[in-house]
Amino acid sequence: GHEMAGDHETRAGRGPGPGDVDLDRVWLGVAAQMWRRHPGRVEQAAGRLLRSPGLARALVTTPSLLTGWLMATAVVLIAGLFATLGTGTPYVPLLAPAVAGAGIAYAYGPGIDPAWELSRSMAVSDRMVLLARALAVFAVNAALGLAASAAAGSAAALTFGWLIPMTAVSALALAAATLARSANVGVIVGLAGWVIVVLAGQSASGRVTAVITDTALVLPYLAFAAVCAAIAWAATRIPRGTS
Numbered sequence: 001g002h003e004m005a006g007d008h009e010t011r012a013g014r015g016p017g018p019g020d021v022d023l024d025r026v027w028l029g030v031a032a033q034m035w036r037r038h039p040g041r042v043e044q045a046a047g048r049l050l051r052s053p054g055l056a057r058a059l060v061t062t063p064s065l066l067t068g069w070l071m072a073t074a075v076v077l078i079a080g081l082f083a084t085l086g087t088g089t090p091y092v093p094l095l096a097p098a099v100a101g102a103g104i105a106y107a108y109g110p111g112i113d114p115a116w117e118l119s120r121s122m123a124v125s126d127r128m129v130l131l132a133r134a135l136a137v138f139a140v141n142a143a144l145g146l147a148a149s150a151a152a153g154s155a156a157a158l159t160f161g162w163l164i165p166m167t168a169v170s171a172l173a174l175a176a177a178t179l180a181r182s183a184n185v186g187v188i189v190g191l192a193g194w195v196i197v198v199l200a201g202q203s204a205s206g207r208v209t210a211v212i213t214d215t216a217l218v219l220p221y222l223a224f225a226a227v228c229a230a231i232a233w234a235a236t237r238i239p240r241g242t243s
Contacts, residue, residue: 064103077148096145097166101173105186107133171228178235
């Protein structure tokens with residue numbers, strides 16, 4: 001009876017699990033292993049710029065800012081560059097919004113970010129982490145896209161015209177990812193939306209570049225991006241610690 005009472009007391013104090021294992025201490029040990037590594041130069045610079053070491057750590061652990069993802073993005077844009085040079089069709093401006101939308105979707109954490117649960121224990125709000133990640137992913141993808149587009153010798157309208165639809169596609173992917181709490185859903189919705197817009201523009205005007213060069217689409221793109229950003233903002237209002 002004494003042993004049963006002791007076991008009951010242990011379980012009541014520590015939650016479900018073996019009676020001789022302190023789950024709280026185990027979790028603290030996991031957290032320490034994840035966060036104690038010495039920050040690199042990029043993380044140190046981000047920490048000084050953002051004035052938050054925790055936010056800088058969350059930023060450098062963004063899945064779509066890791067080396068493998070950036071290399072894959074560069075490969076896609078380089079393939080588009082060679083296809084543009086070989087055929088004359090501006091594939092880089094058409095691919096750039098798609099890869100940016102995928103990257104933005106994977107800036108959202110649940111299910112794809114190994115540090116997601118730990119980042120939720122920081123003093124920095126979830127929304128601030130997501131905002132910093134989304135802006136960083138957008139900036140990196142914009143820089144890569146501009147470099148590839150300029151190397152392809154595209155006209156100025158094609159070089160910069162895709163930045164507005166890129167904003168709309170990124171906002172759409174982020175809204176879908178946050179609503180569904182799934183980066184994969186965000187990627188699918190963002191890519192599908194962009195493909196539909198491109199095909200609709202080509203069908204209406206006979207030019208595949210219509211969705212990039214038509215200035216009449218600028219305001220609709222921006223309005224749509226604003227609506228999607230508001231949806232993402234509302235979808236991340238869930239209090240910390242709930243699902």
